[in-house]
Amino acid sequence: MTAADQLRRILLLIPRLADGKPHSLEQVARLAGVDRATVLGDIESISERFEVPGGFVEGLQIFIEADDVSVVPNHFLRPMRLTRSELLALELGLSMLKGERPAEEHHAIDGAITRLRQAMARLPDQEIADDFRVASVSTSADLNHLRRLREAFRGRRKVRLTYRKPSEEESSTRVICPYGIVFAGGMWYAVAHCEGSAGMRIFRLDRVEDVETLDARFQSPRGFSLDSVLQGDKALHAPGAGTLRVRYSPRIARWIAEREGKPLDEDGSLVLEHALADPDWAVRHVLQYGPDIVVLDPPEVREAVRRRLEAMMP
Amino acid sequence: MPPLKSSKIQRWIDLLAALLRRRFPASFDELARDVPGYTAGQTPDARRRMFERDKDELRAFGVPIETIPSADGDAPGYRLKADAFYLPYLAVRSPTGSRSRKRDPYGYRSLPTLTFEPDELAAVADAAARVRQLGDPLLAEQAESAVRKLACDLAVDPAGDTRLLPASASPAPEVLVTLDRALQQRKRVTFRYRTMSSDSTGDRTVEPFGLFFLNQHWYLAARAPGEDLVKNFRLGRMAEVDLNQTRPGTPDYEIPAGFSLREHARSRQAWELGAGDAIEATVTFRARTGSAAAAYRLGEMVQGRPEQRRFRVRRADPFVRWLLSFGGDVVPIAPRELVDEYDGLVRETLAHHAAPPS
Numbered sequence: 001m002t003a004a005d006q007l008r009r010i011l012l013l014i015p016r017l018a019d020g021k022p023h024s025l026e027q028v029a030r031l032a033g034v035d036r037a038t039v040l041g042d043i044e045s046i047s048e049r050f051e052v053p054g055g056f057v058e059g060l061q062i063f064i065e066a067d068d069v070s071v072v073p074n075h076f077l078r079p080m081r082l083t084r085s086e087l088l089a090l091e092l093g094l095s096m097l098k099g100e101r102p103a104e105e106h107h108a109i110d111g112a113i114t115r116l117r118q119a120m121a122r123l124p125d126q127e128i129a130d131d132f133r134v135a136s137v138s139t140s141a142d143l144n145h146l147r148r149l150r151e152a153f154r155g156r157r158k159v160r161l162t163y164r165k166p167s168e169e170e171s172s173t174r175v176i177c178p179y180g181i182v183f184a185g186g187m188w189y190a191v192a193h194c195e196g197s198a199g200m201r202i203f204r205l206d207r208v209e210d211v212e213t214l215d216a217r218f219q220s221p222r223g224f225s226l227d228s229v230l231q232g233d234k235a236l237h238a239p240g241a242g243t244l245r246v247r248y249s250p251r252i253a254r255w256i257a258e259r260e261g262k263p264l265d266e267d268g269s270l271v272l273e274h275a276l277a278d279p280d281w282a283v284r285h286v287l288q289y290g291p292d293i294v295v296l297d298p299p300e301v302r303e304a305v306r307r308r309l310e311a312m313m314p
Numbered sequence: 315m316p317p318l319k320s321s322k323i324q325r326w327i328d329l330l331a332a333l334l335r336r337r338f339p340a341s342f343d344e345l346a347r348d349v350p351g352y353t354a355g356q357t358p359d360a361r362r363r364m365f366e367r368d369k370d371e372l373r374a375f376g377v378p379i380e381t382i383p384s385a386d387g388d389a390p391g392y393r394l395k396a397d398a399f400y401l402p403y404l405a406v407r408s409p410t411g412s413r414s415r416k417r418d419p420y421g422y423r424s425l426p427t428l429t430f431e432p433d434e435l436a437a438v439a440d441a442a443a444r445v446r447q448l449g450d451p452l453l454a455e456q457a458e459s460a461v462r463k464l465a466c467d468l469a470v471d472p473a474g475d476t477r478l479l480p481a482s483a484s485p486a487p488e489v490l491v492t493l494d495r496a497l498q499q500r501k502r503v504t505f506r507y508r509t510m511s512s513d514s515t516g517d518r519t520v521e522p523f524g525l526f527f528l529n530q531h532w533y534l535a536a537r538a539p540g541e542d543l544v545k546n547f548r549l550g551r552m553a554e555v556d557l558n559q560t561r562p563g564t565p566d567y568e569i570p571a572g573f574s575l576r577e578h579a580r581s582r583q584a585w586e587l588g589a590g591d592a593i594e595a596t597v598t599f600r601a602r603t604g605s606a607a608a609a610y611r612l613g614e615m616v617q618g619r620p621e622q623r624r625f626r627v628r629r630a631d632p633f634v635r636w637l638l639s640f641g642g643d644v645v646p647i648a649p650r651e652l653v654d655e656y657d658g659l660v661r662e663t664l665a666h667h668a669a670p671p672s
Contacts, residue, residue, distance in 0.1 A: 032456060033462065079462075083456075087462070090442060093444040093457060111430075118428055119404075122376075169602050258550070301668065310664060312645075
């Protein structure tokens with residue numbers, strides 16, 4: 001912990017405690033986002049002096065009792081302005097949102113940046129230099145579809161989704177209840193209950209052709225958590241899916257192993273099991289690795305891959 | 315009487331209070347009377363050095379302490395304006411006007427009021443939530459600290475309507491912290507790095523230019539000393555990351571003025587990466603399945619041929635493998651060498667899959 005960390009917390013806490021009334025140490029710790037011992041250490045660090053108990057700066061008095069602290073300050077009644085680092089952290093997030101949201105929302109994002117810059121502490125005429133961090137996620141999805149799904153999720157409104165399955169030439173419509181929107185593995189997905197199939201389904205947003213928000217509302221199932229459809233912390237898992245078992249060759253296996261967080265086999269290859277909800281997905285997944293993958297199971301996927309390749313022969 | 319105990323944090327708070335209680339610049343001697351840490355049993359030079367260090371550290375923290383030269387050659391004065399230090403009052407506009415909460419009993423009424431539109435405040439809350447999902451502890455802490463300040467006046471509640479899942483091979487927090495320090499101080503770093511293409515691990519010394527998060531991974535953009543090429547290193551493949559400890563406070567390098575991290579970190583497809591010349595590949599779409607339709611949007615229009623799209627390709631191998639994944643729905647038709655490579659890959663893959671798995 002640095003003195004700067006302590007200063008940041010102290011300057012944030014004093015205005016929140018400045019009413020002269022006792023505040024519980026637990027509450028103060030929550031405000032500062034640290035534990036009770038840390039906040040007690042912060043307060044003691046500015047209140048302990050030989051010969052000058054309970055306060056030192058003119059008008060600043062700090063009283064610590066068993067579980068309470070009270071402060072009577074004459075300074076630091078407002079928090080300090082945003083520091084450059086704090087501003088740049090929020091600007092990083094705002095720049096990510098700008099890439100994820102349609103143009104009509106950019107005005108609000110730009111306005112937020114302007115407002116935050118007005119709240120930053122800086123010397124007169126001091127420029128805000130660029131940061132050395134940028135962040136973005138890919139947005140192959142239609143940003144208006146993403147926005148409408150976000151709004152429907154927030155308002156708990158049902159949606160009529162026009163969706164083209166990866167293997168089908170014709171799109172279809174269905175009514176869904178969006179339970180969450182997730183960015184994983186370079187793609188945006190809507191996790192939703194599909195009324196037509198009466199089950200949980202996962203829709204890749206770059207395959208969505210239209211989103212119509214309906215008046216009808218829905219309630220998420222009691223106790224529902226997105227985590228229940230996330231495999232570990234990275235992949236999306238469709239409930240009721242089968243299993244595709246494949247082996248990746250040593251030529252490519254280390255990349256897959258790194259991505260999946262799995263150890264390689266002794267010969268440098270990697271055997272993995274994937275959730276198999278859609279056989280056509282399995283064929284495409286296998287084809288992208290060319291001769292560097294073998295389908296171990298199920299045999300029908302292996303056969304489907306072979307048939308598809310025969311049809312592709314020049 | 316024993317000397318007053320004076321920690322750095324006490325001196326800082328005392329100095330800030332001494333500055334804020336004055337409307338006009340004050341000299342060091344004047345300020346020192348209000349800061350017990352500058353009067354406790356030290357030589358005048360040592361006290362002065364302590365003050366200079368404190369002032370510089372507070373400025374580095376972000377406190378806008380001004381140095382005001384004296385017109386008559388006396389010692390300079392120092393000033394911290396209350397409205398430059400304290401957060402403005404914050405309000406959010408509502409249909410009935412903006413609501414401000416100037417409720418403290420002591421004044422500070424000269425501070426301005428900064429009014430957010432409701433959608434601006436919502437964007438700030440969502441931005442902070444997005445930053446927390448990136449896995450960088452320093453970034454998360456800074457965003458959290460900013461939100462706590464804003465929350466003194468406003469409800470900063472993220473919509474929580476989207477979630478960013480981190481990659482499984484996320485970097486250790488201490489790696490991000492060390493690289494952040496290196497960038498702040500412009501110091502070289504050394505680390506062990508696993509190169510995936512050669513499946514080898516070796517030592518690297520680089521000059522960091524920036525950190526970028528692309529899709530689900532953090533990367534370091536950096537240059538080897540004496541080289542021009544800026545390379546990317548995935549943080550999840552680094553180990554034993556150390557900051558150059560020699561000559562602390564002295565930068566080891568400078569980042570060229572023309573370098574743009576944002577441009578460098580622009581998202582690209584695998585076939586667009588590389589230093590070679592790009593070729594123009596034309597592909598035809600034989601079906602409009604969902605996956606083919608998504609691929610169609612990545613290409614450029616071919617005049618008069620709506621079933622075709624054009625792609626700029628620097629690396630043929632990832633491109634033809636990507637085309638292979640469409641199972642014949644998307645195939646290359648030009649140039650000839652790319653078509654041959656694709657056909658060869660189809661033959662090789664069929665031969666591989668025709669045999670039973672061993």
